[in-house]
Amino acid sequence: AQSVTQLDSHVSVSEGTPVLLRCNYSSSYSPSLFWYVQHPNKGLQLLLKYTSAATLVKGINGFEAEFKKSETSFHLTKPSAHMSDAAEYFCVVSMKTSYDKVIFGPGTSLSVIP
Amino acid sequence: ETGVTQSPTHLIKTRGQQVTLRCSSQSGHNTVSWYQQALGQGPQFIFQYYREEENGRGNFPPRFSGLQFPNYSSELNVNALELDDSALYLCASSLIGYEQYFGPGTRLTVT
Numbered sequence: 001a002q003s004v005t006q007l008d009s010h011v012s013v014s015e016g017t018p019v020l021l022r023c024n025y026s027s028s029y030s031p032s033l034f035w036y037v038q039h040p041n042k043g044l045q046l047l048l049k050y051t052s053a054a055t056l057v058k059g060i061n062g063f064e065a066e067f068k069k070s071e072t073s074f075h076l077t078k079p080s081a082h083m084s085d086a087a088e089y090f091c092v093v094s095m096k097t098s099y100d101k102v103i104f105g106p107g108t109s110l111s112v113i114p
Numbered sequence: 115e116t117g118v119t120q121s122p123t124h125l126i127k128t129r130g131q132q133v134t135l136r137c138s139s140q141s142g143h144n145t146v147s148w149y150q151q152a153l154g155q156g157p158q159f160i161f162q163y164y165r166e167e168e169n170g171r172g173n174f175p176p177r178f179s180g181l182q183f184p185n186y187s188s189e190l191n192v193n194a195l196e197l198d199d200s201a202l203y204l205c206a207s208s209l210i211g212y213e214q215y216f217g218p219g220t221r222l223t224v225t
Contacts, residue, residue: 034213043118043204044157044216090156096211099170102147104156 002027004093004105012111019078021108023091026072033074034092035065038107044090050074061085086112117141118207118217126223127195135190135220137205146188147214148180149204157204163188164210192222200224 007022025031035047048059055067065076074091091105117140127133139146145164149157159172163182177193186207192199200223206214 032213036216043218044206046213046215049213094213097170099162099164100145100147100208100211100214101170102159102214104149104158107156 002029002031002093002095002101002103004091004103006089006091006105006108008108009106010109010111012113013081014113015083016080019076019081019085019110021076021089021091021110023074023076023105024072025074025091025093027093027095029095029097032094032096033065033067034094035059035063035074035076036090036092036104038088038090040087047076047089081110081112083112083114086110118205118215120203120205120217120220122220123218124221124223126225129195129197129224131195132191132193133195133222135192135203135205135222137188137190137207137217139186139188139207140215143207143209143215144186145208145210146182146186147206147208148188148190149206150174150199151202151204151219153201160190195224197224 003026005024033050036044048057050057050067058064063078088107093103095101119138121136147162148160151157162170166182179191181189202219204219206216208214
């Protein structure tokens with residue numbers, strides 16, 4: 001069975017400090033992995049994606065994530081948090097079956113303290 | 115902006131009624147997926163349409179149905195609305211096998 005675990009439901013950081021949002025996945029297939037961000041009352045925006053190329057993936061707004069197959073992890077990081085980063089973040093697994101099977105994690109709410 | 119649009123933005127319906135939500139795909143995309151996002155939760159996959167055919171479905175009852183049109187726009191229909199159907203409904207378009215781009219969603223409230 002496929003699943004996504006986001007280890008923290010809520011993360012709070014001070015502005016200018018690093019951000020780490022943790023994600024572990026379980027998949028019988030070779031998955032594609034994504035991080036999406038959702039600001040209040042907005043749709044989902046793609047931050048970055050891993051599709052079996054480089055294991056360190058760079059995304060928009062200074063975010064990056066590292067795929068570690070041995071640890072089945074895909075943690076999201078950013079060196080320095082901005083106030084505008086406050087949002088809900090979703091780790092997503094996608095597997096190509098008869099359709100694009102997409103499973104969302106439960107989400108991590110990021111707060112940035114001025 | 116992803117180029118994916120949804121209408122209406124907000125909708126209030128009464129239990130037992132029927133509702134139709136609409137989605138316009140990003141240009142060039144041939145696949146549409148629908149999700150239900152309850153308050154405080156991650157999106158749950160409802161179904162996916164590829165070239166006007168449903169090719170995948172999540173754990174939702176048959177009263178959730180859909181259509182995809184030749185221009186790849188799509189509708190989500192929900193019959194016999196229940197209070198638990200209150201949620202944000204998200205549409206995502208893509209090329210089959212590639213990342214999905216989401217619209218802003220339709221907020222459905224069932225009273």
